[in-house]
Amino acid sequence: MKPFIRTAAAAAVLALSxxxxxxxxxxxxLSDASRLELRDQRSYDTGFYxxxxxxxxxxxxxxxxxxxxxxPLGKAPSVDRNSLDASLFGGEAAMKxxxxxLDKLKLTxxxxxxxxxxxxxxxxxxxxxxxxxxxxxxAPMQDLIRSPAVGRLLSYFHNAAKPxxxxxxxxxxxxxxxxxPEAFVAKLEAGGATPAKGWIYAGYRMTVISNAxxxxxxxxxxxxxxxxxxxTALERAGGKYSSGPNWAAHTVADRExxxxxxxxxxxxxxxxxxxxxxxxxxxxxx
Numbered sequence: 124m125k126p127f128i129r130t131a132a133a134a135a136v137l138a139l140s141x142x143x144x145x146x147x148x149x150x151x152x153l154s155d156a157s158r159l160e161l162r163d164q165r166s167y168d169t170g171f172y173x174x175x176x177x178x179x180x181x182x183x184x185x186x187x188x189x190x191x192x193x194x195p196l197g198k199a200p201s202v203d204r205n206s207l208d209a210s211l212f213g214g215e216a217a218m219k220x221x222x223x224x225l226d227k228l229k230l231t232x233x234x235x236x237x238x239x240x241x242x243x244x245x246x247x248x249x250x251x252x253x254x255x256x257x258x259x260x261x262a263p264m265q266d267l268i269r270s271p272a273v274g275r276l277l278s279y280f281h282n283a284a285k286p287x288x289x290x291x292x293x294x295x296x297x298x299x300x301x302x303x304p305e306a307f308v309a310k311l312e313a314g315g316a317t318p319a320k321g322w323i324y325a326g327y328r329m330t331v332i333s334n335a336x337x338x339x340x341x342x343x344x345x346x347x348x349x350x351x352x353x354x355t356a357l358e359r360a361g362g363k364y365s366s367g368p369n370w371a372a373h374t375v376a377d378r379e380x381x382x383x384x385x386x387x388x389x390x391x392x393x394x395x396x397x398x399x400x401x402x403x404x405x406x407x408x409x
Contacts, residue, residue, distance in 0.1 A: 145401040147188045147253035150244065151180065152273065152296070153230075154262035155194045157201035161347035167261065170201030174211040174386055175258035175290050177221040179393035180228075183256075187403030191252070192230060195270050197240030199233050203260045205343055211386050241272040249279040254396060258389070259291025259332065264349070267296040268356065269308045274299035281323050281379065288396040290383035294331040295353040297324050297380075298360050311359060312350040318359055325361035328377040330384040333366040 153176070159167045183190055194200055202225070212218035229235045255276065257263065267273050277300050280287045289296060300323050301307050310316035319325075331353040341348070358364050366384060367373030373384040374391045381399075383392035 146403045147400040148251055149183055149188055149190050149396075149400075150252040150255045150276075151176070151190055151192050152241070152255060152257045152267070152276070153192065153194050153200040153238070154260070154266050155196045155198040155200065156262040156265035159261045159265050160350065161344060162350055163348070165345075165347040167344050167347055168201075168204070169261040169265075170203045171258050171262060172206040172211070172260040172291060172386055172389075173202050173222065173225065174206060174218075175260065175293070175389045177225050178212070178389045179256055179258070179288075179290075179396065181221060181224055182390075182393045182397060184224075186397055186400070188400060191244070192228075192236075192238045193241050193244050194238055195241050195266055195272050197238055197243065199231050199236035199238055201262070202231055203262070206260065206386070241270075241276060245272065245275065249276060250283075252280075252285070254286035254288065254400060255280050256392075256396060257289040257293035257296050259289075259293040259386070261292055261349075263292050263296050264351065264353065267293075268298050268351075268353075269305045270296075270299050271304070274301070274304055278323060284379045286381065286396055286399045287379050288381040288383075288392050289331075290389050290392045291332045291385050292353050294329060294382045295356055297329070297362070298356050300324065301360060307360070308351065308356070311356060316359060319361055322361045324380065327362055327380055328365055328375050329357060329362045329380060329382045330365050330367075330373055330375045330388075331357055331382060332385050333369070335366070336369050336385060339369055 153171050159169045209215040209218045273296050298304055301319050334352050334354045337352050365375050372387040372391050374388050375382050381395045
């Protein structure tokens, strides 16, 4: 199979990860959405949560692994401004370090983002990737949860038993592997839908941001109400849901699947993912 050809910008970005002899190639999937549609014709400016993306990304790069960034349509993703909070990073200095890396990667730059489309990823072949990671923020609820392209990608990783890590709202993307996910999500948003049949993750233990946390954090939505919560979606799809205390780190690992409950879980999810990847020449010298 021919190697996946990245854009020149992506190649420049990925040079930041010193290539060890055993470096893994990790695909990070983000949402194209910058707004979440709510009930009653309202909407909410959103995107990815900065710490949920950058804490794992920095750990992966520091360990010598290679990262390819993708969205369904290949658009530059947006950062949720509410996530630019030092407490999520463990302090102001840590936040500045991670945001400086985000700026260096140019992920959110409309003109220079290295992000590619999932169509290009599929064309190049999923087999070149050793793991996939999907961070949260509300944005995955707008598109990833119902994306057939996301469904094909995650189905490959499931069938190949390759590490699949997701955090906060990110695990909602697992619903995309259902047959006709758009119809399933639409029925749930309308208050209906019977439990799904034939889901590849049925019976898996998993977590995602809890309904209790969504209720506690509803002030972020400026009075709006989500059409569907991730916990409800995963439970109705057939997952065995687990949660910890609100806003405390909580992770669940079951077979190839690694899930984290909330922003505080991003570092732990990254560590679980790293433990399943080969040690690199770079990491062995640290």
